[in-house]
Amino acid sequence: MKSVDQEEISRRRGIYFQGFGIYGGLSGLYDYGPYGSRIKDKVISEWKETMLSEGNVAEFDGTTITHTDVLKASGHYDRFFDYSVECESCHTKFRADDLVEKKGVPAVLDRQWLQDKIRELGIKCERCQGDLGEVKIQKLMFSVDQGEGMEPLFLRPETAQGMFVNFKEYYRFFREKLPFAMITVGRGYRNEISPRRALYRLREFNMMECESFFDPQNEMWIHDPADDVRVAFLTTDGVEIKASPKEAHEKGIVKSQPMAYFMGLALRFYSRVGIDLERMRFRKHRKEELSHYSSETWDAEALTDLGWIEITGIAHRGTYDLTNHMKHSGKDLYAQRVIPKREVNRAIKEIDYQKVKSESPESSAKIIAALKEGKTSITIGNQVIDLNRFVTEKEEKVTIDREDFVPVVIEPAFGFDRIFYTILDHNLSSREDSGYVLLKIPYTISPYNAAILPLMNKDDLDTKARSIFEDLLKKKFSVIYDDAGSIGKRYSRYDEVGIVYCITIDYDTIKGGDVTIRHRDTKEQVRIKIEDIPDYLGTDPWDGKKN
RNA sequence: GCGAGUGUAGUGUAGCGGUAGCACAAAAGCUUCCCAAGCUUUUAACCCGGGUCCGAAUCCCGGCACUCGCACCA
Structure with missing residues (x-):
């Protein structure tokens, strides 16, 4: 497969592009265009369908503006400020509080205090012994001004907290039975110091998160982990093992059964949206990478032109979140077990x-x-x-x-934008013969069901095509009409944005009442009756025949 | 945020002190009976702001954005 410039084609065809272009752009903020938005919607509904088909999973939709106490309890608030200091000669950057603590002095998170302490202790650059500059503050969350005399609020840095703070609502919804899981899709905001690489690191981004709750005495999901698909597991020893999630759990590679289960669900989702499982792996976090509350975390990584990128994190969060919210709110977030x-x-x-x-x-x-x-x-x-x-x-x-207990939480968190990037990366290819670009995404996430194309723009072919187009629109199909340019050019136009079917209205249509349907990947065509089009588009008959 | 580099129509590029050219895309028309054909016509750009200069896309300064390194990435 030849390499295709994803960013170039995305900009050109309105899949995604940097926001605020006419004003020079803003870093880390991207918009999804006409085709991109449609693909985005479909990917999200594939994800929801995958998760909700479990039965004991429900959806939640929370606000992006967040109560400050929630962020204090979650620990985000304390990390709101990043105190950094830079070496004036070699420009290496350090965390000011880390440097002070390495000298055995507990750090006070205050700019001036840290500045004075560094001077007082005579701390130099760890690398080159050069002088350190000013302590600078970086804001890591976006705040929302509430007006004079009022504390600012914050935009959520993750969607997860909404599922913890409302735990009791969901516990009641599931009639007080564990395990269950909540999912949510929405935006999160992080003021990244240097957002870069298109959709890879954004300041406003889309997340698809799931929080599952378990009795720690019975930390098992209701189904077995998938056994029908094998993928690479990279352990902390650097060993890579091909296994199904079920095998990985049985061999003790993945300790937590639910975690192995969610890995299987993730794989099912990835393959439904056209991510190549040969270019996927699960990588276990090393001890020093783990959040302090997590006993086990795996990242799902995809191989793209950016290298291996993290597209999903599956973390064991223990009782950290619920315990902290109980402590900060003074409210009971216990579940109960029968004894x-x-x-x-x-x-x-x-x-x-x-x-x-x-x-x-x-x-x-x-x-x-x-x-x-x-x-x-x-x-x-x-x-x-x-x-x-x-x-x-x-x-x-x-x-x-x-008796009361605090449920433990396992969180599979999917980064939508990175998944979107991976889908394009894995599916953009160029034809062997012509070099023309095609986006081989599955029909389920294709931006339109079909493009309706009159072969010629005369002899009533166009009016016939129009009426077929209008009729399909009425039947709730998403179709696009195009009569501009030669037929080959139009096929190619829709190949680039991943539309699987092109329906061509030709002279035989006028005579015989049938049309040709051309398939994106194979360029093959079949003739079908006009009245059979809805069934055809409804069932994706080419499914399984694709390359 | 720091260091280095880069910024020209929608995209890819040429020009690098004398006022912007090409290709593809797009639009209109002609033509065309299935895979970016052809012809005619058209639309469309010097990232933003200052400075130097008779004159700046070109040189200088500042900002913004992008790329790469460093740091950050809950």
Whole structure:
């Protein structure tokens, strides 16, 4: 396969291009054009279909503006500022707080403090011993101004948090049974220091994320991992093993069963959208790459003209997110498991309301409130009141058959834009004979069902073609009409954007009521009756015959 | 963000102090009975802002963008 310049063709054919072109562009912000948007929609619905077909998966659609406390709990807020300092002679960049901590001094995240400390400790460039420059601050999340006197809000750096903070809603939706998973598709925002390489690193990007929740005592998905497709697994020892997700799990390469399961789902999705599994691998994160809360993380990587790029991350997040949201919000995000019935003694406190009322009639409301909060004393005016005398402790026997636990989370997070890039990379090719470009994406994600082309632009061929076009539109097919240029040129035009079928209206159409349908990859044609077109386009009869 | 390089119609390029040319694409017409045919016509660009100069796409400065390295990448 000859190499094709993806960016050039995407710009030229309106698949994607840099945003704000007339104003000089903005880095890391790309728009999807007419063809790109259609392909995008279809890829996303393939993903949703793949995930939702599990049965115990539901969808969620959350806001992009995010409550600041959510980001404090998730840890993003603390990483909001990146304090960097650069060597003035060799221009190597370091994290200012890291340099200070390496000297055994706990860092304070403050620009001036770090600046002073570096000077005070006489820290030099680690590489060349040169002098370090000013400490600079990089904002890593985008903030949203709320107006004067109000704290700014932030745009979400990932879609995942919405699924954690609403955990109880979903838990109820699934009638309090684990495991289940939530999925969401939406935009996220990260102020990357140097966004680069077209769709690879964006500042505003599309994510397709899934959060699955498990009882840690039974960390199993409801189905077995896929066994019908083998792909490369790259372990931390640098060993590459070809295995199916099921085998990888059984051999202990992938420890977590659900993780192996989601790998299988990911592979199913990739192949449905035309990603070449021969150019895919799962790579395990080394210890130093792992987030501190994760016990196991695998990246799905695709080989493209950018090299191996990460297109999906499957991370074991443990109980990190839910625990932190419980801590920060003070709300219960537990799930419950059924345990064998047993009797336990439970201490209960009974408040003697009569006594409160009679002893301090004017302060009774305050006292009762304090008692309910579990306080043992309260100060009213300048008098300290001991609350214990209003409470009698009792023990009672209760039967319990439930216990609380924090669910563990496994997150397969798909980066849409990188997947889109990979789809184009794996499917853009040029014909052996002519060198003309064709985009061999599957029919399911092709931007239109077909292009309707009159062979000639005269002798009623055009009016006949028009009426077929209008009729297909009415029947909800996505079709495009084109009568400009020679027929070969038009075929080629639609090859480039991945349209699988071209329907040509010729002189026999007028006589016999049939048309030719030409297939993109093989250039072969079949004749079918006009009235059979909808069925034909509905079933993709060429499926399976493709190269 | 730093360093180096680059920025000319939609795309790919030529011009590199005298006011922009080519190819492909696109549009109109003619022609054409199935794979970018041909002919005629047309549309369309010097990234933005300053400076030097009689004159700047060309030289200088600043910005923006892109590419490559460094750093960053939850």
